[in-house]
Amino acid sequence: MHKLGRGHRDKLQQFITITGASEKIALQALKASDWHLEGAFDFFYNQPQLKTFTDSRHLEELYNRYKDAYVDMILADGITVLCNDIQVDPQDIVMLVLSWHMKAGTMCEFSKKEFIEGLQSLGIDSLDKFREKIPYMRSELKDEQKFREIYNFAFGWAKEKGQKSLALDTAIGMWQLLFAEKQWPLVDHWCQFLQVIYLIVFHIHLFNFLDYV
Numbered sequence: 001m002h003k004l005g006r007g008h009r010d011k012l013q014q015f016i017t018i019t020g021a022s023e024k025i026a027l028q029a030l031k032a033s034d035w036h037l038e039g040a041f042d043f044f045y046n047q048p049q050l051k052t053f054t055d056s057r058h059l060e061e062l063y064n065r066y067k068d069a070y071v072d073m074i075l076a077d078g079i080t081v082l083c084n085d086i087q088v089d090p091q092d093i094v095m096l097v098l099s100w101h102m103k104a105g106t107m108c109e110f111s112k113k114e115f116i117e118g119l120q121s122l123g124i125d126s127l128d129k130f131r132e133k134i135p136y137m138r139s140e141l142k143d144e145q146k147f148r149e150i151y152n153f154a155f156g157w158a159k160e161k162g163q164k165s166l167a168l169d170t171a172i173g174m175w176q177l178l179f180a181e182k183q184w185p186l187v188d189h190w191c192q193f194l195q196v197i198y199l200i201v202f203h204i205h206l207f208n209f210l211d212y213v
Contacts, residue, residue, distance in 0.1 A: 011037055018136045019044055020129055038143055041136055045121075058125040059116045067112070074110040086130045093178070097137040100153045107157050151178055 004012065008030075015026045015037065021044060029047075033039030066078035074082070083090045102118030104110055110118075122137075124130050140146045 008035060011035060011040075015040055015044075018132055020123060020132060038139055041139065042143070045123075054120050054123060054125040059119055062119070062125070062127075063112055063115050066115075072112060074115055076108040079108060079110070085127050086134065088134065093141065094134055094137050096154055096157075096178075097140055097150060099157060100150050101137070104157060147178075154178060 011030060012023070012026050015021065015030060016023065019026070019041070021029070025044070026040075029040040029044040030037075032043045063074070066074045066082050068075045068078060079095075080090055083092075083095065088094055098118070099107070099110075101122055102110055102114040104114050104118075119125065119130075122133055124133055141150065
C-alpha cells in the first residue's frame with residue numbers, strides 16, 4: 001500500500017473489503033471524498049466506470065439458484081434460501097435496503113430484471129461479494145438522503161398487490177424496523193397512538209353501522 005497513516009490504511013482496507021475495488025480505485029474514491037468512507041462509497045457507486053465488473057453468467061446462475069420452480073420470479077422461499085446463503089435474517093433491515101437497490105415492486109418477491117439489475121448496480125455476481133456488500137448496505141441507512149429514499153420506498157413496497165393503502169399492522173412493523181436504526185425513542189409511543197386512533201375510528205364506524213341497521 002502507499003505510504004499512509006494508520007487511520008487512512010484502515011479506511012483503505014475497509015473500502016477494498018466492502019467494494020472489492022482495486023487499491024488504485026479505492027484511493028481515488030477516498031481522496032475524492034476527503035477520506036470520508038460514506039462519501040467514498042457514494043463516489044464509487046455513482047461512477048459506473050469504477051464499479052466492479054459483474055459476470056452476466058454468474059448473475060444468471062444466482063438468479064436460477066433462487067427462482068421459483070413454477071414461476072419465473074424469486075418468491076418468499078427463494079429469498080429465505082438467499083438469506084441463509086448470505087447469513088442474514090429475512091427480517092433484517094438490510095433486506096429492505098437490498099430491495100430498494102433492486103427497485104422491487106412487491107415485498108417478498110424479485111422479478112428477474114429487478115434481481116439482476118439490482119446486483120449489477122451493487123457490483124455483485126457471487127455470494128462472497130454479496131456478503132462483502134452487507135456492511136455497505138447497512139451504512140447507507142446513516143446517509144440522511146438515502147434513508148429518506150428508503151423510507152419512502154418501504155411503504156409502497158410493503159403494500160399488498162392491488163391495495164391502495166398499507167395495513168396498519170404492516171405500517172407499524174415498517175416504522176419499528178426503520179426507526180430502530182435511528183434509535184428514535186418515541187417510535188413505540190407513536191405506534192401505540194396509531195393503534196388507539198384506529199380502534200376509536202373502528203368503534204365509531206361500528207356504532208354508526210349499528211344505528212343504521
